[in-house]
Amino acid sequence: MNNSQKWIAFDTIVRREIRRFLRIWPQTLVPPIITIVLYFVIFGQLIGSRIGTMSGLPYIQFVAPGLIMMSVITNSYSNVVSSFFGSKFQRNIEELLVSPTPNWIILLGYVAGGMSRGLGVGLIVTVLSLYFADFSIHSLPVTIAIVLMTSLMFSLAGLINAIFAANFDDISIIPTFVLTPLTYLGGVFYSIELLGEFWRNLSMINPVLYMVNAFRYGIAGISDINIVWAFSMVGLFSVLLFFLALRLLENGSRLRS
Amino acid sequence: MQPALSIKNLRKTYDDQFEALKGIDLDVAKGDFFALLGPNGAGKSTTIGIICSLVRKTEGLVTIFGHDIDKDFSAAKQFVGVVPQEFNFNQFEKPIDILIAQAGYYGIKADIARQRAEKYLRQLGLWDRRNEISRTLSGGMKRRLMIARALIHEPQLLVLDEPTAGVDIELRRSMWEFLKQINDQGTTIILTTHYLEEAESLCRNIAIIDHGIIVKNTSMKVLLKQLDRETFVLDVREELTESPMLESYPVTLVDGHSLEVDVARGQSINEIFIELSGLNIHVISMRSKANRLEELFFDMVEKNLIDVDRGQDDE
Secondary structure, three states: OOHHHHHHHHHHHHHHHHHHHHHOHHHHOHHHHHHHHHHHHHHHHHHHHHHOEEOOEEHHHHHHHHHHHHHHHHHHHHHHHHHHHHHHHHOOHHHHHOOOOOHHHHHHHHHHHHHHHHHHHHHHHHHHHHHHOOOOOOOHHHHHHHHHHHHHHHHHHHHHHHHHOOOOOHHHHHHHHHHHHHHHOOOOOOOHHHOOHHHHHHHOOOHHHHHHHHHHHHHHOOOOOOHHHHHHHHHHHHHHHHHHHHHHHHHOOOOOO | OOOOEEEEEEEEEOOOOOEEEEEEEEEEOOOOEEEEEOOOOOOHHHHHHHHOOOOOOOEEEEEEOOEEOOOOHHHHHHHEEEEOOOOOOOOOOOHHHHHHHHHHHOOOOHHHHHHHHHHHHHHOOOHHHOOOOHHHOOHHHHHHHHHHHHHOOOOOEEEEEOOOOOOOHHHHHHHHHHHHHHHHOOOEEEEEOOOHHHHHHHOOEEEEEEOOEEEEEEEHHHHHHOOOEEEEEEEEOOOOOOOOOOOOOOEEEEEOOEEEEEEEOOOOOHHHHHHHHHOOOOEEEEEEOOOHHHHHHHHHHHHHHHHHHHHHHHO
C-alpha cells in the first residue's frame, strides 16, 4: 500500500466509526449529556451553592472542568471498546484483518473514531456548562492539548480492553471497576489538598488526576499538580499504551487463531 | 508458469495442541477452478484461514502469485478475496456501505468504489436492497453480499469457503453461473464445499484433505476415471417380491418397484435391459444412485480413516 492508499484506509475507518456513533446517537450522545447536566444541577447548583469555594473558585466553576473531562474520558474509552469489541463479536473485524491495511492504520483509525466522539461530547458538554457556570479560558493551548491527549490516551486504553475482551462482561468490568473509581478519585469533585498525606500521595498514581488538573489549569488557571509534570505523565502513559496496543494487533492476540 | 497459490509443508497446531494441518503441499494454477474437499474438521477452513491471514501458521511457506504472505503481506493480500463460511459483516450496516468501506480498506478511491459496488450488487441481484440494513437480508442474499464484498478490490484469487451452504438449489445454480463467469474472465477460484455435485460441475482440479493431510490432488477428470463402478437405480413397472437374478450384474431389490444395479467401469448397460426384458420386467425410469464424486470421496476418506487408525494403533 502506498501512502495515498493508507490515507484512504484510515479515512474509511474514521468515517465508519463516526457514522456508527451518530447512527446510534440515543445510546452514544444523549446519555452522557443527561448525566453531565444532572451533575451540574446536583453538585454544581444544589449542593455546590452550600459548599462555597474550592481552591479559591466557586464550587461550580471548580467542578465544571472535571465534569467536561469526565465526559471526554468515558466517551473516548467507551466508543473504542464497544465498537472494536462489537466488530470482534460480529467478526466483521475480519474485513480489516484480511485487507492490506497495516495494523498501525487500524489502530489510528479506531483511536481517531474514539477521539471524535470524546471530543464531540466534550464540546457539547462545554457548551451546556456555560448555562450553569461562568468561566473563561485561561490558556487555550493547554486546554486543547490536554483534552486531545486525554482523549487519545483513553481511546488507546479502550482499544486494549476490547482486544483482550472475550465477552460483553469484559468490556464493562474495566469501566466499572477501574475507570469510574479513577475518575471519581481523580480530583473532579475536590482538591487533593483536602486529603491527608497518605491519600494525597496515593492519588498521585492516578493518571486522571493529572488530566483533570491540567484541564482545570487551562480553563481556570489553578491546579494541584505541576502542569509540565501533568503533561509528561499523560504523554508517557499515551506512548506506552500506543505501543502495547500496536504490539497486540501485530501479534494478532485474540484476533487471529 | 507461476502458480496463483503455492503452499509448501504447511503445518498448523492450535493452542490446545490439536494438529489441524500436518505438512500439506498444494499448488493452484493461475486461472484454475479448484476444489478443496474434505469432511468436517479435515483442515479446509484452517488452510483458507492461513491463506487470508486470519489463522497464524505454525510452519511452512505460502505464496500468492509469488508474494510470500509473511514477508510481502501487503502485496499478497491485494491478490486475495475471501468469502468465509460464516457471515462476518456488520449486520447493522447497509450493503452499499459495507462494500464501499471494504474497498477503502484496500485503498480504493470512493468514486471507483461506488462504481464497483454498483456493478457487483447489480450482478448479484442486490442493487435494489443496497440501502436496507443487512440484518434484514435473506441467507442467500447475505452470502451474495459476501461474494460482492470479496470482489470489490477485484482480486485475482477468490477463495470461497462453502459459499452455497444453506442456499436453495435455484439460487445455488445462479451463483454457480456467476462464479463460472468470474473464472472465465481470469479469476482463479478455490472452493470448498459439501455439495460434491458443485465441485464436480464447477472445478477442473481437486484436492481432498482429511485429518490434516492431502489424500488426493489431481484433476477432476483423472479422479473420476478412478471410479471403478457406478450404481443405478431402476424403477420398474411390475411389482417384485424378490431380487431378479441377472447374469452380469449384481442386483439388489430396494422396494417392490425399485432395483439397484452395480455396473463396472467400461461395462455396457444395454445388457441390463435385455436381461430384465427376458424376465418380463420393464424399466420405466433410471438414474445414478449417487453423485460419482461422492462415491470416490467416501472411498478415499474411509481409506484414510483406516490408515489413520492403523497409524494410531502402531504408536
